[in-house]
Amino acid sequence: MSAYLHNTIPNLKPFDFDRHHDSHFLNQKWVLVNGISEKKSVYTFKEDNVLEISRKDNIIKTSWTLDIQNVFSIETEDGLISVKAYFKDEDILVLNHQDKDEFAMYINTTDYDDEINSVADIQNYLKEKYQKRVSNVIYExxxxxxxxxxxxxxxxxxxxxxxxxxxxxxxxxxxxxxxxxxxxxxxxxxxxxxxx
Missing domain, CATH: 3.30.1490 (Dna Ligase; domain 1)
Structure with a gap:
């Protein structure tokens, strides 16, 4: 993991195929946090290496692959990029660009009822998520x-x-x-x- 990513977001866990692929990764609605104030993008990694990117009224279908070292190759509008995946927890995914000091952060909204369209919505999502977690820990x-x-x-x-x-x-x-x-x-x- 690059020092840049580690310093920006501590305590990331690397993508583990057996643990994350089916239950935490595939067919989940991942809202891109980066740039959400300009446009909302929802990424859904599907089986057969199909990636659906939803923005307002259009859906872009592209592709993704995963190699043995858990490096993803993703076809984007900017061309083919290589990223390494990390989880902050089961609902926060970070894709670290392998050639630049850049990363994309996503939150899983598959089981979340409210719309997420802004930074304030993301803050509410995280606040609600962690308050529930704290309450559950304290309660038990x-x-x-x-x-x-x-x-x-x-x-x-x-x-x-x-x-x-x-x-x-x-x-x-x-x-x-x-x-x-x-x-x-x-x-x-x-x-x-x-x-x-």
Whole structure:
């Protein structure tokens, strides 16, 4: 991976054919983030190496191939380009140009109900996506809490919320993740409740 890409978007995972090809890549609607304020483009990599690029009222059909080293060759309006694919997560794809310090970023909108036509729409998409992820992680996770100088737990956030509602404990009790050793993050039950 080029230093340029790594410095711009850290923690990318390389495309893994077995893991990504069928479930995360093929037949997904990938909205191109780059230049979305000028024109919206949706890329769909299909079987038989067909690439559909949808823009407003027209669909361009072109081709793509993948070699043994996970380098994609894509036929574009500018000619044949070689890119290496990376995932930020299952819904963010980055294609790194092999001959230039350039990359294209895409977001998967296959299961997203709202239209994405602008930078603000992308921000809303990402905000909603990561809020759901945080809520799911917090909802399933367990925490210890301190009440009247004594530690209790572990409890899920739902259990802690019930204890607060029944006035068993204060919403301002400090909590720590089961994987942490102390309460130095100064997180309280009320902070967890706000994330749900």
């Amino acid at each position: 996770h367990e925490f210890y809490y301190i009440s009247e100088s004594e530690e209790f737990g572990p409890n899920t956030v739902e259990e802690l919320t019930d204890k607060v509602k029944s006035e068993e404990i204060s919403a301002y009790c400090f909590v720590r993740d089961v994987n942490e050793n102390d309460y130095s993050k100064r997180l309280r039950i009320v902070d967890l409740m706000q994330e749900l």
